[in-house]
Amino acid sequence: DIVMTQSPDSLAVSLGERATINCKSSQSVLYSSNNKNYLAWYQQRPGQPPKLLIYWASTRESGVPDRFSGSGSGTDFTLTISSLQAEDVAVYYCQQYYDTSTWTFGQGTKVEVK
Amino acid sequence: QVQLVESGGGVVQPGGSLRLSCAASGFTFSNYAMHWVRQAPGEGLEWVAFIQKDGSTKYYADSAKGRFTISRDNSKNSLYLQMNSLRVEDTALYYCAKARIDLGAVAANWGQGTLVTVSS
Numbered sequence: 001d002i003v004m005t006q007s008p009d010s011l012a013v014s015l016g017e018r019a020t021i022n023c024k025s026s027q028s029v030l031y032s033s034n035n036k037n038y039l040a041w042y043q044q045r046p047g048q049p050p051k052l053l054i055y056w057a058s059t060r061e062s063g064v065p066d067r068f069s070g071s072g073s074g075t076d077f078t079l080t081i082s083s084l085q086a087e088d089v090a091v092y093y094c095q096q097y098y099d100t101s102t103w104t105f106g107q108g109t110k111v112e113v114k
Numbered sequence: 115q116v117q118l119v120e121s122g123g124g125v126v127q128p129g130g131s132l133r134l135s136c137a138a139s140g141f142t143f144s145n146y147a148m149h150w151v152r153q154a155p156g157e158g159l160e161w162v163a164f165i166q167k168d169g170s171t172k173y174y175a176d177s178a179k180g181r182f183t184i185s186r187d188n189s190k191n192s193l194y195l196q197m198n199s200l201r202v203e204d205t206a207l208y209y210c211a212k213a214r215i216d217l218g219a220v221a222a223n224w225g226q227g228t229l230v231t232v233s234s
Binding site for chain 2: 049
């Protein structure tokens with residue numbers, strides 16, 4: 001199985017500042033035939049189900065604020081919140097869907113306000 | 115709007131069985147692949163099972179293979195997860211999730227979950 005490892009496990013950021021979350025896969029999730037990275041990001045606010053933020057590593061889901069952006073390719077990916085808002089306090093998960101029959105999540109990164 | 119309502123969770127002894135249901139509304143259920151994803155208390159997300167929109171293709175996590183069965187009834191707008199030979203480590207909140215129509219692997223909408231507790 002492809003193992004997804006996120007870093008850090010938690011971070012505290014001041015309101016209005018940038019938050020950066022990293023996700024590393026144990027093997028490349030870049031599919032060469034279409035040049036797409038099979039990587040998604042989810043947000044889980046306290047007491048809520050997860051919410052899809054980004055897929056194809058950098059495509060924002062409809063309705064997701066543009067302060068959220070995804071980048072990276074191959075095995076190394078980043079979710080950036082450009083200006084942290086109070087409502088962004090949550091746990092963030094990356095997920096690979098390259099392995100078409102077994103999808104795996106990272107362990108999660110908790111984002112708090114400093 | 116999209117609504118996914120899970121039910122069927124509860125307390126069961128190790129070795130027991132449960133059948134989870136997910137009632138879908140607000141979209142054309144038969145057009146979408148579906149997932150079950152679980153979250154143990156205080157832990158992260160674990161994908162459990164996937165079913166294609168017509169039920170023709172099903173995938174399972176290794177932890178679920180041979181014990182869990184995903185199914186759907188498009189005439190009833192419902193998704194199911196039959197769980198047998200339950201273990202203590204299956205204790206979790208089980209979410210039903212609707213895939214993106216163009217990307218079955220990605221869960222675009224989630225229910226609130228139903229709690230399964232396996233304990234003697």
